Amino acid sequence: MKPKNQTRMRILSLEMINILKMSTCANSPPLTTPTTHRVIVVGSGLAGLSAATQLTKLNVPVILLDRAERPGGNSIKASSGINGAPTRFQPVRDDDGAFYADTVKSAGDIFAGAQGNERKLRERLIRTVTKDSSDAVYWLADEVGVDLSKVAQLGGHSRARTHRSAKGKPPGAAIVGALLDALKENPFFELRTKSRVTKVLKDAKEVVGVEYVAEEQTHVLRGPVVFASGGFAGDVRGMVSRYRPDLAAYPSTNEAREGSQSLLEEVGAKTTDMEQIQVHPTGFVDEKDSSATVKFLAAEALRGEGGILLLGNGRRFVNELERRDHVTDAITRAATTLEGDLRQWEATLLLDEGAAAALDSHMQFYLWKGLIKKTTFGELGQAVIDSAQEYADIVAGKKADELGRTAFGNWTLTDVQPETVAYVGKVTPVLHFTMGGVIFDETSQVLDGQGDAIPGLWAAGEVTGGLHGQNRLGGSSLLECAVFGRIAGNAAAAFYQRHYLSS
Known part of the structure; x- marks a missing residue:
């Protein structure tokens, strides 16, 4: 990674944004441009939708391509929330400096060993995503209209800064749904699903479009490109x-789709940190199909709101709010290995009624799917009763x-009795x-092997590398999509204005 500051496009200034707004204001006639000259956004998760939203605000025509049948990507499944600091929703004073420090710590040896x-x-990258985090939360809450008033502390965070709805849809579904609804009403936006990009087109040093396949036909689109195609x-x-x-033998929370980084490598993009794959500590083991290779995520919010992890002997064994890699390592060291071709372990996730109530929409879904069951401590056995009482005493001080562990979410149980209600799931x-x-x-520009920006090409979200290092903090996936998606949209709009409209 050898960026050359003097050759890279800088973040759009307010003046550039204002010029674009003035030239495409609501009172102006719609932009007249050949249909093949549009900004092309690849991927319909939050990064792609954020970019498309910024572009259409500036009356720049956008065509969004997604290989899936339905839009939303993995973002629509995000269930723990979006980070932001400081915000008016946070119960304890926070700032972007503490968030920056937590992110650097989470990035681990990859960040510590980087030089020059x-x-x-x-x-x-870390400074941008943490400094712009409160703006991203306010954009979604105040402009898009998503409820993000509930704040929890997730693993690896020193403060509660992960925002979601107090009641209603999980954050991913709420955010994606609201952005899609607004975009579908915008005349400058077009969505094409079941459209798989197979090639990025380049003319000399500049990216000028894509080829994609839909209904077994190859199509060509011309224009600047924002890649938000995921991991x-x-x-x-x-x-x-x-x-x-x-x-390779682990189950995944992702569908079996190929990565798209190689498409960008073909036009000169450089990759980094490709071996850094996050293993989330808690995916549900569905008793009806324990060998399923794709699992539902047991959201980190379940632990953030007070849930604990137990071994088969009923004992706690880890600070549930440590970083994800730490909790994962603890499970693989201590938990029982399940039989079968998949590499799986068995741990129990346990919540009391207070933690469960704080996660109402999540719990309704998990209970309906049979991934969590409502039971009593008596049915779970004396060892679990003892562990839960010890934890309750810790929570009570x-x-x-x-x-x-020092943060306990909404665990309210103080006296554990055999008839006391509990919620459990296998993970x-x-x-x-x-x-x-x-x-x-x-500025969301994709860089080549010499550290130079590739003209006409931006990227945001999980398709990118270099931000998270060794480990990603919970709540920072939606955040990076919103921050860098909007930056990419603004930058692509300015590029389109200069290179396409002016000519």
């Missing part, structure tokens, strides 16, 4: 086997937690997120 220009670029944690037989063969580590991808900078 690579180190500076990683610092700028490759579901590409177990392909990119996971290539970069991390030791993880009667003793310190030997495992180091195992699962492939969840890929930290690696194409190198990009804080």
Whole structure:
């Protein structure tokens, strides 16, 4: 990663945005441009929708392509929330400096070992996503109209800063739904699903469009390109086997789709951190289909709101709010291995009624799917009763937690009796997120092997690399999509104005 600051496009200034708004104001006639000259957004998750929203605000024509039958990507499944600091919703004072420090700590050895220009670029990416985090939350809450008033503390965070709805839909579905509804009413927006991009087109040094396949026909679109096509944690037989063969037998929360980073490599993009694949500690093991290769995620919010993890002997064994990689390692060291071709372990996720009530929409879904069951402590046995009572005493401040947990969410249980209600589910580590991808900078421009920006090409979301390093904090996936998706949209709009309308 050797970015050359003097050659890279900088973040759009307010003046540039104002010029675009003035030239395409609501009182002006719609832009007249050939239908093949539009900004092309690849991927309909939050990163792609954020980019498309910014573009259409500036009356720039957008065509959004997605290979899936329905839009939303993995973003629509996100259930723990979106990080932001500081915001008016937070119960405890926070700032972007503490968030920056937590993100650097989470990035681990990858960040610590970076030097020179690579180190500076990683610092700028983290600074951008943390500094712009409150703006992203306010954009979604105040402009898009998504309820993000409930705030929880997830693993690896020093403060409660992960926002979601107090009641109603999980955050991913709420955000994606609201953005899609608004875009579908916009005359500058077109969505094409079941459209798989197969090639990025380049003329000399500039990206000028894409080829894609739909209904067994190859089509060509011309224009600047924003890639927001996601990661490759579901590409177990392909990119996971290539970069991390030791993880190829793990189940995943992602559908089995190939990664798209190679399409960008073909036009000169450089990749980084490709071996850094996050194994989320808690994916549900459905008793009706325990060998399923694709699992439902047991959202980190379940632990953030007070849930605990138990071994088969009924004992706690880890601070449930440690970083994801730490909790995963603890499970794989201590939990019982399940039989079968998949690499799975068995741990129990336990919530009391207070934690469950704080996760109403999540719990209704998990109970309906049979992934969590409502039971009593008496049915779970004396060892679980003892562990839950010890934890309840810790929450009540009667003793310190030997495992180091200091935040307990909405656990309210103080006296554990055999007839006391409990909620339990079986969980195992699962492939969840890929930290690696194409190198990009804080303006969302994709960089080549020399650190130069590739004209006409931007990227945002999980397709990129260099931001998270060794581990991603819960709640930062939706955040990076909103922050860098909007940056990419603004930058692509300015590029379109200069290179397409002016000519």
